[in-house]
Structures are given as C-alpha cells and as structure tokens.
Amino acid sequence: GADICYLKRKKSKRNSLFYLSYSIPEEMKRGSNIGNVAKDLGLDVGRLSARKARIDTEQDHKRYCEIDTKTGSLVVGDRIDREELCGEKVSCMLKFELVLESPLELHRVSLLIQDVNDNSPVFPKDTIKLEIRESAFKGARYRVYEAHDVDIGQNTVQLYSLQKNDNFVLSVRGDTDGSKTVELVLDHELDREKQHDLNLVLVAADGGSPQRSGTAVIQVTVLDANDNAPVFSQAVYRASLSENSPLDTVVLTVTATDVDEGVNGEVTYEFSRISERAKKVFSLSSKTGEIAVSGPIDFESDSSYEMRINAKDGYGLSSDCKVIIDITDVNDNAPVIYLKSLTNPIPENVSPGAEVGIINVQDRDSENNRQVRCSIQQNVPFKLVSSIKNYYSLVTTGHLDRELLSDYNITITAADEGSPPLSSSKTVQLSVADINDNPPVFEEQSYSAYVTENNKPGSTLCSVTARDPDWRQNGTVIYSLLPGEVNGAPVSSYLSVNGDTGVIHAVRSFDYEQFRSFKVQVMARDNGSPPLSSNVTVSVFIMDVNDNCPQILYPAPEGSSFMTELVPKAAHGGSLVSKVIAVDADSGQNAWLSYHIVKSTDPGLFTIGVHSGEIRTQRDISESDSMKQNLIVAVKDNGQPSLSVTCSMYLLISDNLAEVPELKDMSYDENNSKLTFYLIISLASVSTLFLTFVIVMLDTGVIHAVRSFDYEQFRNFKVQVMARDNGSPPLSSNVTVSVFITDVNDNSPQILYPAPEGSSFMTELVPKAAHGGSLVSKVIAVDADSGQNAWLSYHIVKSTDPGLFSIGVHSGEIRTQRDISESESMKQNLIVAVRDNGQPSLSATCSMYLLISDNLAEVPELKDMSYDESNSKLTSYLVIALVSVSTFFLTFIIIILGLRFCRRRKPRMLFDGAVAIPSAYLPPNYAEVDGTGTLRSTYNYDAYLTTGSRTSDFKFVRSYNDDTLPADQTLRNSPADFVDAFGDSDVSPELLTLFYILEYQPQLSASHCFFNFFLK
Structure with a gap:
C-alpha cells in the first residue's frame, strides 16, 4: 500500500498551494490506490468533476497517476519501474500537479518510489576466464568481475560464494565508496601436469526478500609462472565532459604498467563494471586505455557516470581502477x-x-x-x-x-x-x-414610404433594417409595430411588419382623399436576456391617383329644379352668358379642370373658357339665331387617364320670358319675383351712374373723365356717342366707345380671418399633444386688386416662441414646427404680416392668439370673459343704416332717370342692347387667391351675373377653423333669433334666412343655398 508522508501548505498571491507527498513501492498494479487527495486537501468530492480535477505531469512523463473524480482517490495509471525512472539514484521522486477550476486551484503532489527487489544480480560476463601459472604461490590473489544489481540498498548485491574446490577460496573486501572487490585466493598450489583447466562457479546474492542471485563460471587455465600483475597509475580517474560532445571525443586515458617482459608484460584493458547507460555512451580501447564518447551525452539524463576498468597482462594477472566522468551542463534546452x-x-x-x-x-x-x-x-x-x-x-x-x-x-x-x-x-x-450589451440600431434615423392610393392590401411599402453587433440570439433582430392610432383606428389595421425581415406591408387600401400621410413607430428588439430595443419613425405618404371624376356645382345636375339662362338679343360677341363651376376631389394635376363644349345647337355661337368655364358669345346675336340654344359641356381633369363629366346648359335668346311661348304659363314663387325685381333695379341704377361718369366735349369730340375711376368697382364699360348735325331736320349717327380701366396697386390686403382687432374676441386652441407639422389655424386674406397686385404672401413677424410655429408663405397655414412639450408657454401670440406683390408692395397685419390647452376651462383668464352685447347691437344698427341709405339713393336715381326718359320720349327697354350694362361684379381676386381654378382649395365663391339671368353663383368666405367660437358663446342658433337681432329693419325675412344659413350652416353648398333662394 501507499503511505502519506506529509501535507505542506504555502500561500501565493493568488492561490493557496498545498504540497502533498506520498510514498509507494514500484511495480504496483494499475488502478491501485495511492491516497485520497480529496480527503487530504479537504475538497468536496461531489464537485471534483464539475471543477475538472485532473493530474498534470511535468515534462514528457507518462501519466503514472490518475485521479478518480468519483472517490477523490489518487490511483496508479501506468507501470512504475524505479530502475527505469531513476537508475541508481538513492531517492526516486515523481512530481506532478493537481489542477482544479472554478475557482482555479493548483496543488503539487510528490510521489516517492520505493525500491522493490525485482532485479537479480548480474555479472558482466557469464564466463570469467583466468590464466594462472603453476608457479603461483599460495595466497596469490586474482581479481574477478563483480556482479551488478540495479536495485538499491539491501536489494543490491550483499554476498558472494564460491563453489567448493581444492585450490581456491573466495575473498570479498569492502571499499570506502561502498563497492566490493571480489578476488580468488590460491589456497593450494597448482600443478599443470595434474589438472590443466579448472571450472569454478561464482554466486552473487542480494539482501532482498525473497533473495535473488546470479552466477558466473570462472574458467582457470594453468600456465607457467608470471609473477607481476599490471599496476594503474591512479586508483581513481576523474574527468569532466560537456554534454552534447561529439562522438569519438576522448574523455580520458587510463594507464597500467607490468614490469614483466614479453607476453607477461603486455597489458590489455576492459570494463570490469559499468552500467547499461554508460555502456551506451562510452567505449574503451583495450590496447590504449582511451575512454571515448560513443553515444549522445545528455546532462539532463545523467549528470555523472562511474565505472571500473580492469588491466590484465598476457598471462592473466590483473588489477582495476575506478573512473568517474562528470557531465557539465550546456544551455541546450529551450524553456x-x-x-x-x-x-x-x-x-x-x-x-x-x-x-x-x-x-x-x-x-x-x-x-x-x-x-x-x-x-x-x-x-x-x-x-x-x-x-x-x-x-x-x-x-x-x-x-x-x-x-x-x-x-x-x-x-x-x-x-x-x-x-x-x-x-x-x-x-x-x-x-x-457575447453579452447582450448592444441594442439594435436602425440604418437610418427615419424612414419614408410612398404608396399610391387604392393600393392592394398586402402590398409592400418599404423595408426597415436594424443592425445588432451582438452574437447569435443577442444579435437576432425582431421587428414590430408600436401601438398607436391613425385617424382613431389602431395602427395595426393599416400596416403590418414582417418580424424577421422588417418589410412593412399595407393591411388595407388607402384613400388619398381621406388622409394624405401618417406616422408609425417601428420597434427593433433583439432576443437577448434581457432584450434590448430601439424605435424608428416611419412616415407613410399616400400619393394621389385620379380616381375622382369632376363634380359640377353649377348648373345643377339634371333632375333638380328647372333652370334656364336668358341671353339678351342685343348681346355682342364676347358677352358673358353663364359659367360652369366644377370641383374635383383629387389634387395636383388630377384636379386641374378644363371645360369644353362637346355639342351645341349652333356650334359657332357660343364658346367656353378652357380654364375658367365662362360661356361667352363668339359673335353678335342675329335675328336668325334659334331662340332655344342647348349646350352640352364636358369638364375634364388632367389626370392619367383623364376623367370627365358632362352637363347640359339651356339658353334662351330673349329679353324676357314672356317672349317664349313654352314658358308663358310658368309661375314663380312671389319671393323669387321680388328678388329679381330688386336685382333689376340695382343693375339699372348702377348702369345709369356709369353713363354719368363720362362727358363728351360736344365741339371737339374729345372724351374726358368727369371723375376718378376705381378698377375694383368695374374694369370696363361701353358708351354710345352720337354725332348730330344742325340741319333741319337734323341727321345723326352713333358709335360705341369701350373704356378699359387698368389696375393700380392701391388696395392693401384685407384679412378675412382672423377677424381684425376690435371685433369679437376669438382664440385658437392648440392641443397639448400636437406633433410637429400639425395644422393649428389659417390666415385668410384677399386683395381687391388683380394680377400680381393680388398675389399674397404670409409671414410671421413676431411670436412668443420663434421656433414653435411656422406659416405657409402662399397658403397662410400655421403649423407647429416641432412637438409641443410641457415647458411651452400656454399663451402664444403671433403677429402675421400679409403682403401683396405690387410695386410698391402693400401689407396688413393681424394678431393670432393661441392657447396650448385641450379646452378653454383650463385657462383661468378666459373663464370670466363675456361678450359685449353692444357689439351685436351695433352691427344690427349698421346693417339697418346701410340698407336705408342704399334704398334712398336708389330711389333718387330712379326718379331722376324716369323724369329724363319721359322728357326725351325715347323710352327704351331696360335691357336694350344699345348700352352694355356692367353686371353686378365681385372682384375675382377675392376668389382666386391660390390660383388653382377649383373650389376645393378656396374659401369663397365667384359671382357671375348676366343680364336676364335668373340664377347666379356666389363665393362666400367663412372661418378656416370651424371650431373657433366667440368667447361668450352667445350667437343665436335659429333664423327666428337672427330676425330678432335685426329688429325693425327693412331687410326681408328671406335675405335674413340666407344670412343665417351661410353663417351657421357652412357645410351646405353655397350654390345650393342661393339657387334654392332664387327659386322661391
């Protein structure tokens, strides 16, 4: 079995290092138990496997030991031969390390190998030959080879014995270095004539248990007398030799002399005792005694060699000496x-x-x-x-x-x-x-996707890509949509995203007319633990497709109220007859409308403005023209492909309805008749005023302006100049003079919304959650001038927070520049300047009062505000006064005209073609601010009046923000209340009803309101 010698502990900076030493005999069987290292080191046997306990040996040794991780025992792993490992060294020690991980531990284990008597003594030669002269005296000594046993201590050679014979006895002497000298001693003289050869058996035995022995046969040949043995010059020879010395290098030379002569004095050398290792690296010259290198010299294998050399003369006398060779180290081994x-x-x-x-x-x-x-x-x-x-x-x-x-x-x-x-x-x-320490990062800060409306559900909009530099599942990115709403519906009902690829698909078909853009948040999340994520904004822009036909507002579609346009018989070429008004729900080029006459009773009589829709006469109307004229007008948009719609126009060439037999029996509502009568009086009055503006110098024919003209009141008119002689009777002729008034930039822009300062207090509310780009309000302005003088631009000249709001230069739309934060001031005041494009430019300013709040109740300053009732009364008084003065003025003009016509006895019909009376006119720049030609983007309606027309189309301005109300909330809510506000004024109930509809029912079509009003 194995015995533990000691356990020693030494602490280092990072480890507690234990030294374990065990002592075992050589040649133990594989798997034999040496000792329990777990118990000796106090280790947990159950954790040896988890901590990867193992034995690491030094250098290139075999794995002589192993550790059993189940029991913690150190066991024999391979055959241990002490003689092979250590040779003749007294102490034979194996060293190795025990390594454990988690945490790292290192323990050094030493294994002392004990010698076992497993080797028998061995003589250098099985037969020892001696030649002895018969003249040898009794007591003569003859050296023989010693036996060698590779074991050590008691297990090496301890005694010699000689087979019993008549002539020799055995003598064994111990030397100072522990070796033994074996000699044959002549006990009885030899007689060559009696016995020529002797065979003696020499036995060498060790001291082990059981005892082992080896034998050699000594063959003695009896010769004649030889009385001197060789003598070495030194009893012990010592030399130093560097390792790696080349072959045949002479280490030293031993010398022995023999005083005899002849053959008796010839000396030969041989190894009498040498180890197997030394025999492989050294050779001995039998004649010269030179010891030379015959094999590789390695200091690391053997640092010293010891051997014995025997010198023998020609007749068998011999002596020996000891040779010690020390090997010096050379730096021939790299670490x-x-x-x-x-x-x-x-x-x-x-x-x-x-x-x-x-x-x-x-x-x-x-x-x-x-x-x-x-x-x-x-x-x-x-x-x-x-x-x-x-x-x-x-x-x-x-x-x-x-x-x-x-x-x-x-x-x-x-x-x-x-x-x-x-x-x-x-x-x-x-x-x-890898550790999940990096969130996914999108390749772009934001993404934009463009999709045409009416797309197929499931179509691909765009793809978002995020990179995660982590590895495997920590770097695997999964995409998803963050919860949100678009137009009050969950964002998932509009879009979906592929979780693996980041491809965004449309869930439904989009309609540009419902909304044009929206934003969603896409999240990229990895699969780490815990998962990391990042978000990106995807802006989806819906592009318009020409999927809406134009919609004709005037004339009313077929099947509605019967409507007819009258064309005066005296209408000249270029006279305005009527106008087709249409809108298109699309935008851009898809909403650019053009007007065409596709069929007419008389193709050469009427023409239509391609972009304006105005129907005019191409030539003067003659008596031969048919009284009934039917036109079919097509309105086309500019989309690809183009969409169109048609309408029918019914024109009657007549100065009054009584001339048309089919219409004689038609009756109209009394109110409609009254309104027509009022319009006729107004037209006649204005026309009469126009005639008084110009006076002709009777003598020279030079026409002078009596007063200053205003382009905004009328742009042209015609007068008849008569040339009459003084004969009797006088003869005369007439000529038409057309007067055209050119515009000058003499009108500043007029702001319709917000109301000018001093009127009702109005406030715009801005939601706290408004995002960047949200529409807040709109400034609406017109300019009475025309052309470039009426081109308006909008600018913010002063604001509470300059970076919060912006205004569209041409649209006047006020939008947020960024998301509104909690730190913003609740009250925001903007001063907006509106400039025209005239030379020099004229401008007007207005103030916008914005409150960042979700309702007025949150603003303390507004809770107690009340509307001054006197403002409402003042407005009523102004309306009454204006109507009264207008009525008086018109009555006065009519009386003067009536007296003049009676005096001259040249009555003319009210609508005689001799003088073209300018129609009631609203400046077109009040209607065409943005210049699109459609009603979809404007805030008012054109009014075009023709002589004899029973119906008209007007443009009306209303607030851009329908939710903006006066602070006192006191406006009346019914026509009856509106009539009460005017009190005893002369305004008709029908007109008051019209005012109510336009003010409180803005969602009704303006044309619809007026057409129905006229037909009553």
Missing part, C-alpha cells in the same frame, strides 16, 4: 511552456484583473540555464502575473468588447538566462463570449 488551466471562452463583461489561465514554464537545464523569464505581447488586454516558482497567472488588464474583437491570439514567450539564451513561445487562443 517549455505548459498551459495548466484556461477559462475559455471569457465573458465580455469580465472585470479587469480577472484570472483566466495558469501557465507553467520548465527548463531542463541547470543553474542559470534554467532561470526563465515569461512575457506576452503588448497589444492585448492581458498580462502575466508571477504566482509561484515558474508559475504565472494570465489576467485581464482592461474591459473586453466582443463586438470590437471576438478572439485573441496571445503569444507567450519564455526565455532562459543561458549564454546564449534560448527561448520558446506558445500561442493561446481565447474567445470572448
């Missing part, structure tokens, strides 16, 4: 690096200074040649820290980042201090284990 333990891979979040491996460096040389220095390259976040002798710990010096570098090749270099120094290197490969 060898052993990786005792390594943690691989290393988590990237490991702290600086963490130990990841244990390195052992060995050098088989001696003294300075085995002193080793160890280092690694400088460009890695690791270093070597010396632990115990020839042991180093590999530790981290900084933070690791797998995304920057996932693998390290660490080259460890070990160099000794020999001359010249030798070095070796070993590369250790370390991998960094």
Whole structure:
C-alpha cells in the first residue's frame, strides 16, 4: 500500500498551494490506490468533476497517476519501474500537479518510489576466464568481475560464494565508496601436469526478500609462472565532459604498467563494471586505455557516470581502477511552456484583473540555464502575473468588447538566462463570449414610404433594417409595430411588419382623399436576456391617383329644379352668358379642370373658357339665331387617364320670358319675383351712374373723365356717342366707345380671418399633444386688386416662441414646427404680416392668439370673459343704416332717370342692347387667391351675373377653423333669433334666412343655398 508522508501548505498571491507527498513501492498494479487527495486537501468530492480535477505531469512523463473524480482517490495509471525512472539514484521522486477550476486551484503532489527487489544480480560476463601459472604461490590473489544489481540498498548485491574446490577460496573486501572487490585466493598450489583447466562457479546474492542471485563460471587455465600483475597509475580517474560532445571525443586515458617482459608484460584493458547507460555512451580501447564518447551525452539524463576498468597482462594477472566522468551542463534546452488551466471562452463583461489561465514554464537545464523569464505581447488586454516558482497567472488588464474583437491570439514567450539564451513561445487562443450589451440600431434615423392610393392590401411599402453587433440570439433582430392610432383606428389595421425581415406591408387600401400621410413607430428588439430595443419613425405618404371624376356645382345636375339662362338679343360677341363651376376631389394635376363644349345647337355661337368655364358669345346675336340654344359641356381633369363629366346648359335668346311661348304659363314663387325685381333695379341704377361718369366735349369730340375711376368697382364699360348735325331736320349717327380701366396697386390686403382687432374676441386652441407639422389655424386674406397686385404672401413677424410655429408663405397655414412639450408657454401670440406683390408692395397685419390647452376651462383668464352685447347691437344698427341709405339713393336715381326718359320720349327697354350694362361684379381676386381654378382649395365663391339671368353663383368666405367660437358663446342658433337681432329693419325675412344659413350652416353648398333662394 501507499503511505502519506506529509501535507505542506504555502500561500501565493493568488492561490493557496498545498504540497502533498506520498510514498509507494514500484511495480504496483494499475488502478491501485495511492491516497485520497480529496480527503487530504479537504475538497468536496461531489464537485471534483464539475471543477475538472485532473493530474498534470511535468515534462514528457507518462501519466503514472490518475485521479478518480468519483472517490477523490489518487490511483496508479501506468507501470512504475524505479530502475527505469531513476537508475541508481538513492531517492526516486515523481512530481506532478493537481489542477482544479472554478475557482482555479493548483496543488503539487510528490510521489516517492520505493525500491522493490525485482532485479537479480548480474555479472558482466557469464564466463570469467583466468590464466594462472603453476608457479603461483599460495595466497596469490586474482581479481574477478563483480556482479551488478540495479536495485538499491539491501536489494543490491550483499554476498558472494564460491563453489567448493581444492585450490581456491573466495575473498570479498569492502571499499570506502561502498563497492566490493571480489578476488580468488590460491589456497593450494597448482600443478599443470595434474589438472590443466579448472571450472569454478561464482554466486552473487542480494539482501532482498525473497533473495535473488546470479552466477558466473570462472574458467582457470594453468600456465607457467608470471609473477607481476599490471599496476594503474591512479586508483581513481576523474574527468569532466560537456554534454552534447561529439562522438569519438576522448574523455580520458587510463594507464597500467607490468614490469614483466614479453607476453607477461603486455597489458590489455576492459570494463570490469559499468552500467547499461554508460555502456551506451562510452567505449574503451583495450590496447590504449582511451575512454571515448560513443553515444549522445545528455546532462539532463545523467549528470555523472562511474565505472571500473580492469588491466590484465598476457598471462592473466590483473588489477582495476575506478573512473568517474562528470557531465557539465550546456544551455541546450529551450524553456517549455505548459498551459495548466484556461477559462475559455471569457465573458465580455469580465472585470479587469480577472484570472483566466495558469501557465507553467520548465527548463531542463541547470543553474542559470534554467532561470526563465515569461512575457506576452503588448497589444492585448492581458498580462502575466508571477504566482509561484515558474508559475504565472494570465489576467485581464482592461474591459473586453466582443463586438470590437471576438478572439485573441496571445503569444507567450519564455526565455532562459543561458549564454546564449534560448527561448520558446506558445500561442493561446481565447474567445470572448457575447453579452447582450448592444441594442439594435436602425440604418437610418427615419424612414419614408410612398404608396399610391387604392393600393392592394398586402402590398409592400418599404423595408426597415436594424443592425445588432451582438452574437447569435443577442444579435437576432425582431421587428414590430408600436401601438398607436391613425385617424382613431389602431395602427395595426393599416400596416403590418414582417418580424424577421422588417418589410412593412399595407393591411388595407388607402384613400388619398381621406388622409394624405401618417406616422408609425417601428420597434427593433433583439432576443437577448434581457432584450434590448430601439424605435424608428416611419412616415407613410399616400400619393394621389385620379380616381375622382369632376363634380359640377353649377348648373345643377339634371333632375333638380328647372333652370334656364336668358341671353339678351342685343348681346355682342364676347358677352358673358353663364359659367360652369366644377370641383374635383383629387389634387395636383388630377384636379386641374378644363371645360369644353362637346355639342351645341349652333356650334359657332357660343364658346367656353378652357380654364375658367365662362360661356361667352363668339359673335353678335342675329335675328336668325334659334331662340332655344342647348349646350352640352364636358369638364375634364388632367389626370392619367383623364376623367370627365358632362352637363347640359339651356339658353334662351330673349329679353324676357314672356317672349317664349313654352314658358308663358310658368309661375314663380312671389319671393323669387321680388328678388329679381330688386336685382333689376340695382343693375339699372348702377348702369345709369356709369353713363354719368363720362362727358363728351360736344365741339371737339374729345372724351374726358368727369371723375376718378376705381378698377375694383368695374374694369370696363361701353358708351354710345352720337354725332348730330344742325340741319333741319337734323341727321345723326352713333358709335360705341369701350373704356378699359387698368389696375393700380392701391388696395392693401384685407384679412378675412382672423377677424381684425376690435371685433369679437376669438382664440385658437392648440392641443397639448400636437406633433410637429400639425395644422393649428389659417390666415385668410384677399386683395381687391388683380394680377400680381393680388398675389399674397404670409409671414410671421413676431411670436412668443420663434421656433414653435411656422406659416405657409402662399397658403397662410400655421403649423407647429416641432412637438409641443410641457415647458411651452400656454399663451402664444403671433403677429402675421400679409403682403401683396405690387410695386410698391402693400401689407396688413393681424394678431393670432393661441392657447396650448385641450379646452378653454383650463385657462383661468378666459373663464370670466363675456361678450359685449353692444357689439351685436351695433352691427344690427349698421346693417339697418346701410340698407336705408342704399334704398334712398336708389330711389333718387330712379326718379331722376324716369323724369329724363319721359322728357326725351325715347323710352327704351331696360335691357336694350344699345348700352352694355356692367353686371353686378365681385372682384375675382377675392376668389382666386391660390390660383388653382377649383373650389376645393378656396374659401369663397365667384359671382357671375348676366343680364336676364335668373340664377347666379356666389363665393362666400367663412372661418378656416370651424371650431373657433366667440368667447361668450352667445350667437343665436335659429333664423327666428337672427330676425330678432335685426329688429325693425327693412331687410326681408328671406335675405335674413340666407344670412343665417351661410353663417351657421357652412357645410351646405353655397350654390345650393342661393339657387334654392332664387327659386322661391
């Protein structure tokens, strides 16, 4: 069995190092128990396997020992032969390390190998030949070869015995170095004539148990007398030899002399005692006594050799000497690096200074040649820290980042201090284990997707891509839509995203006319634990498709009220007859409308403005033209493909309805008749005023302006100039003079919304959750001028927070520039300037009062505000006064005209074609601010009046923000209340009803309101 010798503990900077020593006999069977290291070291047997307990041997030794991780026992792993391992050394020790991980531990184990008597003594030769002269005297001594036993101590040769004979006895002497000299002693003289040869048996026995022995046969040949034996010059020869000496190098020469002459004095040399190892590396010249190198000399295998040499003369007398050869070390072994333990891979979040491996460096040389220095390259976040002798710990010096570098090749270099120094290197490969420390990052800060309306559900809009530099599941990205709403519906009802690819699909078909754009948030999340994520905004823009036909507002579609346009018989070429008004729900080019007459009763009589829709006469109307004229007008948009719609126009060439037989019996509502009568009086009055504006110099024919003209009141008119002679009777002729008034930029822009300061207090509410780009309000302005003088631009000249709001230069739309935050001031005042494009430019300003709040109740300053009732009354008084003055003025003009017509006895019909009376006119720039030609983007309606027309189309302005109300909330809510507000004024109930509809029912079509009003 094995015996434990001692347990010694030594602490290093990083480890508690234990030294264990066991003593066992050689030649134990494999699997034999040596000792329980777990018990001796106080280790947990159950964790030996988890901690990867193992035995690491030094250098290239076999694995003589193993550890049983189930029991903690140290067992024999291979055959242990002490003589093979240590030769004749007194002490034979095996050294190895016990390594454990998690945490790293290192323990040195020494195994003392005890000798077992497993080898018998062996003589150098099985037969020893001696030649002895018969004249030899009694007591003569003859040296014979000693037996050699590779065991040590008592197990080596202890005694010799000689087979019983008549002539010789055996003599054994002990030397000072512990060796024995064996000699044959002549006890009875020889007689060659009686016995020529003698065979003696020599037995060598060791002291082991059981005892082992070896034999040799001594053959003695009896010769004539030889009385002097060879004598060596030295009893002991010693020499030093460098390892790695070349073959045939002479180490030393032994010399023995014999005083005899002739054959008796010839000396020969031979090894009398030499180990097997020495026999392989040294040779002896039998004639010269030179000892030479015959094999490789290695200091690390044997540092010293000892042998005995026998000198023998020609007739058998001999003597011997001892030879000791010491091997000197040469630095011929480079250090060898052993990786005792390594943690691989290393988590990237490991702290600086963490130990990841244990390195052992060995050098088989001696003294300075085995002193080793160890280092690694400088460009890695690791270093070597010396632990115990020839042991180093590999530790981290900084933070690791797998995304920057996932693998390290660490080259460890070990160099000794020999001359010249030798070095070796070993590369250790370390991998960094990933930790989920990086969220996915989108390739772009935001994404934009464009999709045409009426798309197919499931169509692809765009793709978002996020990168995660982490590894495997930590770097696997999954995409999803963040919860939200679009137009009050969940965002998932509009879009979906592929979780693996990031491709965004449309769930439904979009309609540009419902909404034009929206934003969604896409989240990219990895599969780490815990998962990391990031978001990106995707803006979806819906592009218009020409999927809406134009819609004709005037004339009313077929099947509604009967409507007819009258064309005066005296209408000249270019006279305005009527106008087709249409809108298109699309936008851009898809909403650019053009008007065409596709069929008419008389193709050459009427023409239509391609972009305006105005129907005019192409020539003067003649008596031969048919009284009934039917036109079919097509309205086309500019989309691809183009969509169109048609309408019918019924025109009657007549000065009054009574001339048309089919219409004689038609009756109209009394109110409609009254309104027509009022319009006729107004037209006649204005026309009469126009005639008085111009006076012709009777003598010279020079026409002078009596007063200043205003382009905004009328742009042209015609007068008839008569030339009459003074004969009797006088003769005369007439000529038409057309007067055209050109515009001058003499009108500043007029702001319709918000109301000018001093009127009702109005406030715009801005929701707190408004995002950047949200529409807040709109400034609406008109300019009475025309052309470039009426082109308006909008600018914010002063604001509470200059970076919060912006205004469209041409649209006047006020939008937020960024998301509204909690830190914004609740009250925001804007001063907006509206400039025209005239030379010089004229401008007007207005103030916008914005409150960042979800309702007025949140604003203390507004809770107690009341509307001044006097403003409402003042408005009523102004309306009454204006109507009264207008009525008086018109009555006065009519009386004067009536008296003049009676006096001249030249009555004319009210609508005689001799003078073209300008129609009631609203400046077109009040209607065409944005210049699109459609009603979809404007806030008022054109009014076109023709002589004899029973119906008209008007434009009306209303507030852009339908939710804006006066602060006192006191406006009346019914026509009856509206009539009460006017009190005793002369305004008709029908007109008051119209005012109510336009003010409180803005969702009704303006044309619809007026057409129905006229037909009553």
